[in-house]
Amino acid sequence: MAVSKGTEKYTIPVGPIHPALKEPIRLDLGIDGEEIVDVDVIVGQVHRGIEWLGMNRNNAIQNIYLAERVCGICNICHPFAYVMAVEQAAGITPPERAEYIRVITAEMERIHSHLLWAGIAAHEIGFDTVFYLVWRVREEIMDLIEYVTGNRVTKAMFQIGGVRRDITEEQFPRIRKSLDYYKSIFNQLKTVFLDDRTIRMRTKNVGILETEDALKLLVVGPTARASGVPKDVRQDQAYSAYADLDIKAITPDVLTGAVIGDVYDRIIVRLLEVKQSIEIIERCLAEMPPGSILAEPKIAKLLNALKKTEGEGVGRAEAPRGEVIHYVRLEAGRETLAIWKIRAPTYTNLMAIPIILKGGQIADVPIAFASIDPCMSCTNRVVVVDQKRNKKSLLTNKDLHELSIEKTRKLKC
C-alpha cells in the first residue's frame, strides 16, 4: 500500500538505525493530524543472498551453519526446519534421543527470546528499569545455554540425522536448578508486566488486530494467537518430540477470558509461553529415551549419501516468532542443493503492520511495531506526511522514543 499520490508527497529513504539493535527497515506513515491513516513498509536492507549461496557454493552440511546465521535471536529454529527438510528428502530418521535434545534446546531458545522481547517492549514504553531487570534475569538462561551447547548465541547443535552434543544425566541437576529459579520468579515477572497500571494504559486497546484480519493475512506465531487464531506448529503437526507431548496453543482467554488482539494480549501470550517452555523442558528431561544421538556419525559417509540422493522435503518448525518453513530439493550427483527456499515468520507478520498501526497515534508506533516482535526492527527515522497541511517532517527515532515516554508521563498524572 503506497502513500496516496494525490497529496504529492515523496519519501526520503530512512536510515536503518535503532540504538537498541535489530535490523533495518523503512516505514512511511501518512497522517491526518495526530492519527495515522496509511502505512507503507519497505524492506530489503538485510538481503544477503543466503538461498543463492546455499544453492551454488555450499554443500548440504555447510548449509546448516549458514542457516543458523539467518537470525541471531531465533538461532535454533532455522537449522531445525532445514535439517528436517533434508532428512525428509534423503529418507534419514534421527534417533529418538536426538529428537528430545532438539526440543530441549529449542525451548531454551524460546525462553531467551521472549525475555529479550519483554525487555525491549518495556524500553519502548519508557520503562528502562524493567528493561535492565529483565535482561539481568535473561542472563540465567544464557548461562544455561552455554553450559549445554557451548556458546551463548550460535549454538551449532544440529547435524543431519541427529544432534552433535549429548545432554548427559550429570547435566540434569544443573538444568533443573535454572528452571527452578525461573519458576520461583515467574509470578514476579507476571506482576511487573500484567498488573502495572501504566503498562496497562499504554498497551490496552492499542495496536488491535482482529481475528478475521489475522486469518486473511496469514499471520503466524504469538501475534496470531493473541488475536484468537490457535495456530501453533507444535500443536498441529507431528514433528520431532513435540508429537509426544500434548502441546496446547496459548490464547489470551486462558488468563483474561476474552480475546481483544491488542498489545496487552501479546504480552500475556508470550509470558505464558515462557511458563509452558519450562514445563516442556522438565517433561523432556523426565522422559528422555536412551540411545545414540546421530543416525550416521561419519561425516564423509553422510556427505556421500547425500550426494547420491534425489528427493524433496518440507520442514516446518515453531520459532519464538511463528512458523518457519524450509523447502529443500536434492538432486543426484550434485553436491550443492538444487533448490532451497526459506521463509522466516516476520515475513508474513509484516503484512499486518498497516492494520495494526492505522488509527493509532504516532507516539504508539514504537510499542505497536515492536509488539509483533519483528526480527527486523523499528526504523531510525520515520517520515511523517501530514496530509491536511501538506507538510513533510522528519522524526528521528529519538523523537519517536521521546514522544512515547511523554505519553506515559501524561497518562500517569
Place this chain on the structure above:
Amino acid sequence: MEILSPEKIIGSFKAALGGDFIDSKIYQKEVAVKKNIFTSIWIHVKREAFRKAVEHICELQNCPHLSIISSSDRGNDVELIYHFTIYYGHHLQELSLGLRVNVPKNDLKIPTITDIIPGALFTERETQEMMGMEVVGIPDNRRLFLPDDFPEGIYPWRKDETGPEDLLRVLPGRQQKWQ
C-alpha cells in the same frame, strides 16, 4: 468443515479439476517415541486449472494457510510450488499440501491469488523479482528485497545466463572468482 483423509482429499481434487489434474503423492512418516504420523500431500496441476485448484483448497478449509511460494528453474520451464497447510488448530491433524504448477519459460505468467488470499502479496512480489515471473493482476508491482538500483534483467534464482554471477564481489587479495 470436516477433516478428510489424504486419499479423500486427492479424490476431491480429481473430481473438481477433471483432466487438468496431473499427478499426486502422499508422504507419511512416523515420528519420535509414540509414532504419531506426519503427513504431507503433493498435487500437480496444469496452469489453466491453477486458480480453480486454489478455490478448491478454500472449500476444504476456510482461510487456508499459505506458507510460501517456492520456484525452481528447470531449464525449459519453471516449477512453482505453493506450500499450503490445512486443518491447522486441530491437534496433530494439520496436513501440508504442496500445489505444483509448471510454467514454460517463454511465457512466464501466472495469475495472482491475492483476491482470494490477501496475505499472498509479499511472496508473489518476491517471486516476481527473483525469478522474473510475471504475476498477472498483482496489486503492488514494486520490488521487495532487491535494491532499486539492482540491474534489470538479472534474476538471482535462475540458473541460466540471467543469474547474478557477474555481481559477485571478489574479495581484495583473491585472483579470480570461484567457480
Place this chain on the structure above:
Amino acid sequence: MSLKAFKRALWVYHLNTGSCNGCDIEILAVLTPRYDVERFGIVLVGSPRHADVLLVTGPVSRQMAPRLKRVYEQVPDPKVVLQVGSCGMEGGVFYESYNLVGPVDQIIPVDVYVPGCPPRPEAIIEAVVKAWVKLERAAEQRIA
C-alpha cells in the same frame, strides 16, 4: 592511563548494516547489569552527531553502503570506528554474495576489529578499552 583529553565517558553510536542480530544482542548485553559497561558512563546515543565511537556490525549490503558513508561523515572528530563481528571483516559466512559490497574497511577506515561470530561481550568490552586508548592518543597528539 590518565584521561587528559577526555573529561567524560565515551558515547557510542551503533550502526547495523544488515547483520543477523547476533552481534547486536551481544552489544546490548554489554550494557545490561551482568557486564555493565554503563558504570563507566558508556551509553548508546540516538544520533551520530553526539557520538565519539561508531560501532558497525554486519556485512555491508548494497542498500546500506551509502548510508554507512553518510553516517561516518556525520560523526564529529576525533572519532574511532569499531567493527564487530566476522561478517564485516571478510564477509564471514556470506563472503562474496551478490548483494554485498565488500568488507567495512573498503568503505570507511576502521580502527579496531573484533572477530567472532558473534564475539563474546568480554571481547567487545576489551575492544572499547583499546578504542579509548587509541582515542586518547589521537587527541593528545592534536593538543600537544
